Amino acid sequence: MDHDTPPFRTLRLTGRPPAPQALPLYGRLFPDSGHDDLNRDQQDWARHAIAPWTLTHAGHDVGVGGFRIGFAEEGLEVLFHFIPEVWGQGLASEFLAAALDHARTVLREERFFGTVAHDDTASRRVMEKAGFQPIPDEGTARLLMRLT
Template sequence: MIATERLIVRKPVKEDFERFFEINHDPKTNMHNPSGPMSLEKAEDTFARMLDHWEKHNFGGWTIVEKHNPENSIGFGGLSYKLYGEEEKLNLGYRFAPEAWGKGYATEFTKKAIDFGCNDMNKEEIFGIVRPDNIASIKVLEKAGMIQIGKLNDIPGQPGSLVYRIQK
């Protein structure tokens, strides 16, 4: 378990799946996702891969809760290895429930995840991918000190995703 001023992030457990699906199936949380809301099958696969990542690497995506209401998961996110085209990179990702938006939680979480990756895990660099129309997430990554270093053509027929990086 890791804490920030207002958040607790912890290793996910099987009981978190229902909330994971609820957040990732919500059309609002997927407005910048060309794939749209997650189906139940995709959510089950993604959640299983998140738990597997923890087993394999002893870190991964966290369940994010508010300190003052730890029973309510407001999002999921963390650091995990992800393919950027052909190259595997340490990726920072997150998705928050709409009721958690506009409170600075994403920035608070992102700064803590970067601190954990660079200091606790001793990683030299962390990457993030964001769709070019997702202005809110672009601002979060930039507030956390990440710099755009290029684009990744990861979705056929769509503009490339913006690639951000921060170095230790």
């Protein structure tokens, strides 16, 4: 892959591998664990070239999204987190559709899962629109969803 070409792009989003300059975004999205999350994503990228991208829209870092290898589940875990200023603009749906296409064509993966907080109806709708269905499991803090 050409190092000048972003590994991921949609109509409005550009994704780049996790890097130290993404720390302010990680800190904002994950106040209690941003530094550790960024370190884990950088290590995963270095080992496997699979980790969430830093997502940029209109020249600004607006989110983190991509995949993690699902060691406890079959397939790749998909995740996405956006700053509140861009919620409601359709970026999550745009990201998820393009990310799944990328994973199928570039990573050759067909199995996907993700988790959402039980009260995060917006993210759940985004995932359901992409074909994910909830897997019933009472008593967990997050709802497991699988692409069907």
